[in-house]
Amino acid sequence: MSGFTPSLEQLIEQFARLPSVGKKSAQRLAFHVLNMSDADAQKFTDTILNARKSISRCKICCNLTDGEICGICSSQSRDKSTICVVEDPRDVIAIERTHEYNGLYHVLHGVISPMNDINPEDICIKELIYRLEDDTVKEVIMATNPTVEGEATSMYISRLIKPIGVNVSRLAYGVPVGADLEYADEFTLIRAIEGRNNL
Amino acid sequence: MSGFTPSLEQLIEQFARLPSVGKKSAQRLAFHVLNMSDADAQKFTDTILNARKSISRCKICCNLTDGEICGICSSQSRDKSTICVVEDPRDVIAIERTHEYNGLYHVLHGVISPMNDINPEDICIKELIYRLEDDTVKEVIMATNPTVEGEATSMYISRLIKPIGVNVSRLAYGVPVGADLEYADEFTLIRAIEGRNNL
Numbered sequence: 001m002s003g004f005t006p007s008l009e010q011l012i013e014q015f016a017r018l019p020s021v022g023k024k025s026a027q028r029l030a031f032h033v034l035n036m037s038d039a040d041a042q043k044f045t046d047t048i049l050n051a052r053k054s055i056s057r058c059k060i061c062c063n064l065t066d067g068e069i070c071g072i073c074s075s076q077s078r079d080k081s082t083i084c085v086v087e088d089p090r091d092v093i094a095i096e097r098t099h100e101y102n103g104l105y106h107v108l109h110g111v112i113s114p115m116n117d118i119n120p121e122d123i124c125i126k127e128l129i130y131r132l133e134d135d136t137v138k139e140v141i142m143a144t145n146p147t148v149e150g151e152a153t154s155m156y157i158s159r160l161i162k163p164i165g166v167n168v169s170r171l172a173y174g175v176p177v178g179a180d181l182e183y184a185d186e187f188t189l190i191r192a193i194e195g196r197n198n199l
Numbered sequence: 200m201s202g203f204t205p206s207l208e209q210l211i212e213q214f215a216r217l218p219s220v221g222k223k224s225a226q227r228l229a230f231h232v233l234n235m236s237d238a239d240a241q242k243f244t245d246t247i248l249n250a251r252k253s254i255s256r257c258k259i260c261c262n263l264t265d266g267e268i269c270g271i272c273s274s275q276s277r278d279k280s281t282i283c284v285v286e287d288p289r290d291v292i293a294i295e296r297t298h299e300y301n302g303l304y305h306v307l308h309g310v311i312s313p314m315n316d317i318n319p320e321d322i323c324i325k326e327l328i329y330r331l332e333d334d335t336v337k338e339v340i341m342a343t344n345p346t347v348e349g350e351a352t353s354m355y356i357s358r359l360i361k362p363i364g365v366n367v368s369r370l371a372y373g374v375p376v377g378a379d380l381e382y383a384d385e386f387t388l389i390r391a392i393e394g395r396n397n398l
Contacts, residue, residue: 003292003295004263004288004292005254005263005264005265005269005270006265007249007250007253007254007265008250008254008263008265008288010246010249010250011246011247011250014242014243014246014247018228018231018232019227019228019231020224020227021228025219027289028218028219029217029218029220030250031288031289032217032218033247033250033251034250034251034254034263036251038251041247041248041251042248043213044213044247045244045247045248047209047210047213048210048213048232048240048243048244049240049241049244050206050209051206051207051209051210051229051232051233052232052233052235052237052240054206055204055206055207055233064203064204064207064233065204066204066205066206070204071204089203089207089230090226090230093202093203
């Protein structure tokens with residue numbers, strides 16, 4: 001024998017398949033799971049299976065939710081005239097944390113990326129266009145990541161939306177608050193200069 | 200709504216309880232698990248529960264095994280006169296990887312640590328003493344970690360074994376192969392000088 005016992009090898013291998021979990025971490029996780037109480041282990045696996053069963057995409061904004069319609073879409077206090085378009089459910093949380101935005105969201109679940117064979121029909125673009133059909137929405141704020149794919153997706157969507165007559169805007173680029181200009185990369189600085197405001 | 204949907208929060212929380220998994224990693228793992236295929240997710244949870252069910256401690260050496268007796272203890276080709284005592288099943292793998300040692304092992308599953316309320320009866324010491332009762336074993340090699348607790352455990356066990364008339368040895372201390380003397384800590388250097396060999 002030169003390795004662990006087969007069941008343990010399989011357990012380690014399962015953990016090693018998770019993102020950013022290397023071989024050593026997978027071993028540590030496997031040993032941790034073996035040392036859990038029976039109740040904790042059962043709860044861990046049940047939570048995984050339950051979450052997969054009960055979580056689905058909101059019928060309106062495609063964000064992840066336990067029901068049919070997510071909390072934000074069903075809220076009476078949100079401004080229904082603005083939709084902020086993000087790549088990922090985590091981005092919704094990030095923006096919500098600011099307590100500054102009170103509109104609705106739309107989660108694309110990815111960006112257009114021909115290199116990775118992700119085409120416009122693979123992400124939730126048609127669901128967004130469908131939401132603009134009545135006249136409730138006045139503005140769509142593109143908040144995809146400031147990457148090449150995020151930019152391209154943003155451009156693609158704005159070209160679809162403009163003919164409908166809805167205003168499309170983009171999150172401002174610039175130097176992050178609290179950062180040191182000396183360490184800002186040149187592209188960020190170029191954008192910050194281009195987008196300068198009068199004082 | 201300021202966070203994720205409840206099932207997702209629970210899933211993230213379960214991952215965040217794993218060792219060295221922070222909040223961001225837990226989120227990434229949770230999203231990964233949600234995006235798995237049904238078959239993969241089922242396999243992941245099944246593997247966890249199966250491993251917990253089928254893995255137990257070898258009746259002889261206390262290493263983890265799928266059966267009653269582990270592969271090393273049941274092997275005919277191993278030298279049954281030597282037992283190498285380690286803290287953890289992972290240490291067995293580390294020593295096996297050298298292909299240099301052909302004796303048996305004994306896994307303590309921990310070290311004596313009064314600070315953490317771990318006493319001699321909490322780790323597999325009596326199972327080791329029991330193995331020395333017939334006269335098969337001639338030497339016990341202590342290979343606990345070179346930490347204060349590892350040292351103390353090693354000393355404690357050697358005092359129990361010596362009266363039985365079995366030879367007890369300790370892994371050599373010294374500078375690690377390939378390391379730079381300049382960066383070796385003083386304690387390692389002191390041990391390396393004390394343990395110097397004639398050329």
